[in-house]
Amino acid sequence: xxxxxxxxxxxxxxxxxxxxxxxxxxxxxxxxxxxxxxxxxxxxxxxxxxxxxxxxxxxxxxxxxxxxxxxxxxxxxxxxxxxxxxxxxxxxxxxxxxxxxxxxxxxxxxxx
Amino acid sequence: xxxxxxxxxxxxxxxxxxxxxxxxxxxxxxxxxxxxxxxxxxxxxxxxxxxxxxxxxxxxxxxxxxxxxxxxxxxxxxxxxxxxxxxxxxxxxxxxxxxxxxxxxxxxxxxxxx
Numbered sequence: 001x002x003x004x005x006x007x008x009x010x011x012x013x014x015x016x017x018x019x020x021x022x023x024x025x026x027x028x029x030x031x032x033x034x035x036x037x038x039x040x041x042x043x044x045x046x047x048x049x050x051x052x053x054x055x056x057x058x059x060x061x062x063x064x065x066x067x068x069x070x071x072x073x074x075x076x077x078x079x080x081x082x083x084x085x086x087x088x089x090x091x092x093x094x095x096x097x098x099x100x101x102x103x104x105x106x107x108x109x110x111x112x
Numbered sequence: 113x114x115x116x117x118x119x120x121x122x123x124x125x126x127x128x129x130x131x132x133x134x135x136x137x138x139x140x141x142x143x144x145x146x147x148x149x150x151x152x153x154x155x156x157x158x159x160x161x162x163x164x165x166x167x168x169x170x171x172x173x174x175x176x177x178x179x180x181x182x183x184x185x186x187x188x189x190x191x192x193x194x195x196x197x198x199x200x201x202x203x204x205x206x207x208x209x210x211x212x213x214x215x216x217x218x219x220x221x222x223x224x225x226x
Contacts, residue, residue: 035217042116042203042219043155088155099145099168100215102155 002026004103006089011109018076020106022089025070029091032065033100034074037086046074046087076108084110114138116218118204124224125194133189133221135204144187145205145215146179148172155203161187162209194225 003025012018024032030051035043049056049063049072056063062075076083086105117136125131137144146158160167161179178190187206191198201220208214 033215043205043217045214045216048214090155099157099160099170100147100155101157104154 002029002091002093002101004089004091004101006087006103006106008104009107009109011111012079014079014081014110014112016079018074018079018083018108018110020074020076020087020089020108022072022074022103023070024072024089024091024101026091026093026101027070028093029070031092032063032072033088033090033092034061034063035088035090035102037088037105039085043088079108079110081110081112084108114216116204116206116216118202118218118221120221121219122222122224124226127194127196127225129194130190130192131194131223133191133202133204133223135187135189135218136185137187137204137206138208138216139185140208141206141216142209143167143207144179144181145207146189147203147205147217148200149203149220150197150200158189158202191223194223196225199223199225 006022033048034046036046060077064073086107088105089103090100092100119134144161149155157170159169159173176192180188203220204218205215
């Protein structure tokens with residue numbers, strides 16, 4: 001079955017760039033997502049990328065996709081303390097099911 | 113901005129009881145989902161619902177679970193004969209469908225089965 005893996009924890013200093021990595025196993029993955037979860041809150045969609053793209057930039061966020069290696073990364077430029085949260089990578093196939101398979105989440109801690 | 117709303121935010125129940133978790137998806141969305149997240153674990157897919165029927169369900173969604181869209185706005189998850197292991201955060205999500213694959217999640221209902 002599908003599997004999505006992420007490292008569990010990342011600590012950076014305020015103002016630095018953060019890079020959160022994700023690997024997935026399903027070669028049929030068509031849509032790849034990054035969600036943010038703040039304490040006690042739901043999942044907020046940050047950005048997504050289609051599998052026919054290799055990069056997407058949205059303000060401070062840059063998503064890189066290496067489809068050959070099934071590797072996805074999220075780069076946050078000029079990381080702020082408000083970026084501290086858990087970041088989930090997720091994938092779905094274009095089967096019409098549209099269900100997402102999530103990674104375990106990476107806890108980003110931003111130190112002032 | 114439109115959002116998915118879930119009630120209640122917290123639900124405590126005794127093992128063996130029935131619970132209903134409620135969701136109001138975004139009004140023009142056509143696909144509806146329930147996910148859950150056991151504390152410290154991955155977010156897991158439970159069920160998807162489209163055109164008034166279940167499109168897909170996971171192994172977690174056994175015969176104790178059911179979903180319903182009783183009117184044009186609400187989408188509910190019912191769990192009968194609750195077990196301790198049903199304790200989790202339950203997230204409702206909706207998607208407009210078509211070419212737009214973005215799923216929007218509610219803030220969740222924390223279910224505690226005692």
